[in-house]
Structure formats: C-alpha cells, structure tokens
Amino acid sequence: MKKTILVLPGDGIGPEITAQAVRVLEAVTEGSDLTLNFVEGVIGGAAYDAAGHPFPEATQVAALAADAVLLGAVGGPQYDSLDRPLRPERGLLGIRAAMGLFANLRPAMLYPQLADASSLKPEVVAGLDILIVRELTGGAYFGQPRGIRTVTVNGQSLREGFNTMHYNELEIERIGRVAFEAAMKRNKKVCSVDKANVLETSELWREVMNRVAKDYPEVELSHMYVDNAAMQLVRWPKQFDVIVTENLFGDILSDQASMLSGSIGMLPSASLNDKGQGLYEPSHGSAPDIAGKGIANPLATILSAAMLLRYSFGRGDLAERIETAVSRVLDQGLRTADICTAADRKVSTIEMGDAVVAALR
C-alpha cells in the first residue's frame, strides 16, 4: 500500500517538530507493507513569505490530492500587523474549509510518568483519558455575515464588531455521529456541551444530539452547559469519556483539557472529513518564544502522526507501536524542557526524536 502525506511544517517550532514526526513515520513503516511518500508544502506565515498568501493555491491542490496532511503550527508576532485575511491563522481556517474537515478529535490523556507535570492534584488527573470532539467548520468562526461596521448609538458614530453563529441539523448530526462512534470504541459515554439556556443554535444542537443518541442505545448521553463543563473539567475531569461540542466552545474547552495533562507539548489532534482524509497536528501553537532553540517537545506531533496512521490509513497496529515507543521513552526519564523535573534527563527536540526512533527499532 502506498500513501502520500503532505507535510506542512508552518511557522515557529513547526519545522523542528514535524521533522521528528516524519522520521518516526519512516521508522515505523520500515519493512512494513505501507510505503509513505512525503510531499512538502507551505502554510501560514511561511506561505505568506514565500507566496504572499497564508494558504496558496499550490498548497490547496496538494492537500486535496494527498491521503493525509501532517501540519506543524502557524503564526508568529512578525505577522501580527498583517491584514486579517493574510494572517497565518487564515491558512489554518482555509485548509480546514477546503478539505471539509468538520470533526476535530483531541484526546486529553495523562501519561502516568507525567502525573507531577499537571497543575492539578495527581489523584484528580491520574489515569485521565478523555476525548474532545469539536465541530470545526461551523459556528461563529465561519458564520456570515461578519465584520466591523459603523453604527449610530445615541447619536454617536461607533464601530461595532459582529459575528454570526449558526448550525444546521446536518452539521450537528454528522459531528454527533463522530462522537457516538468514538464512544462505542471507548467507555460508551457522550457528554454534549452547549448553552441551550441562552442560544438557539444550542437548543437545536441538543435536540439533534438526542435524536442521534437513539441510534446508539449502548451509549449514555448527557448534556451540560458550557460554563459548567469548564468548571467540571478542573473539578473532576475523569467523569468524562467523550465530550462533543461546537467550534468556539470546543476551542476553549480542548485547550483547558490539554493542560490537565501537564503540557500542551504532549497532545495530538486529528481533523477529519467525510472521505477519511485527515489533517493531523499538535494541539499547541507555533511557540515563537522557543522557536529555533531546538528545545520544543516533538511528542504531540509524533502522537499526531500515530493518529494519522490510525484514522486515515487504518493502521492502528503501527499507531500503537508509536504510542508504546513514546511511553517507553518517558519511562527512560527522557524529557524536553517543558515536562522536565529535576529527576529527569533533559533532552533536545532531536534527541527526543532519536529516542522514539530507537525505541521503535
């Protein structure tokens, strides 16, 4: 089997961490019946520098032609003064929309070796394993109309920013199915997070989730308001198995959940469309503060590569080999600076990649 992966390193630490994930993918497929063909492209600020646009036509064509996309991260302070449509983040929104990536899967799990890295008490987070399923192509991030307009308030001319949040039944149903299918392979619990006491979009969201749940009688569905969910995530996160929510709420809750595990440098993500194509990237950003220093943690990207093998290529066996190798490296006490305590051996980005490759072999 031959598959093409488009690698988009992006900005900041992106090139450093994707390089290690590519090495790990090469190592894990060595001698297997899966041959990977890597194609490299530009996105974000790097694409703006090279082609004058954060999501150039060539990247779009390559993304649609690839079997999967592995992305580093985009953004950096040098691009903050650009007009909004040219900002690096628009590259991300662009590729999500172009590939129709409506489902974002973000596991938040705590490796037992890192229990001390969490800011919460070990007993609250030990054994944590939750999956956040975030709707990714709808809601306020994409809704039209949007913009900044001039309005008159009490005779005074003021600028007013406005965004629109809308969801149709189809959009809610398909993300609901992704969550219920995932729960079937886990602990069979889905918590749908909304703000149905205030928002009409949430009222419909809840109604459709209840409808989808009828097709999954083995899965227990609960509903929670987003403000309560934010609180429950730090109070007792282990009550959750799968959380499903809309784009904006999911953006915030998944970052919050990621910190339960100590470092955002550990958490992978997958964004899927309905054709099995996916984009895989770490949950963190481009970390401009440590870019180029060789100290970034590549494990979130390496674990994203494992998700790529599992979800886009149906190779859970190879994904598990990567996950086991990561766990073995942590057992050896190797840590990049973000997860390092006095008792550990501090390693660089490349040394961490070396260690995972060695553990695989």
Ligand code: NAD
């Ligand atoms: P960030 O995730 O880049 O960094 C937050 C903190 O975590 C920083 O201290 C950083 O050094 C640290 N960190 C992040 N990843 C790390 C890793 N792999 N290893 C070690 N430490 C790591 O978030 P930010 O600082 O809010 O944003 C920086 C830039 O990234 C901005 O331009 C933002 O727009 C962009 N961003 C991009 C994405 C993405 O590409 N998906 C996501 C979030 C933010």
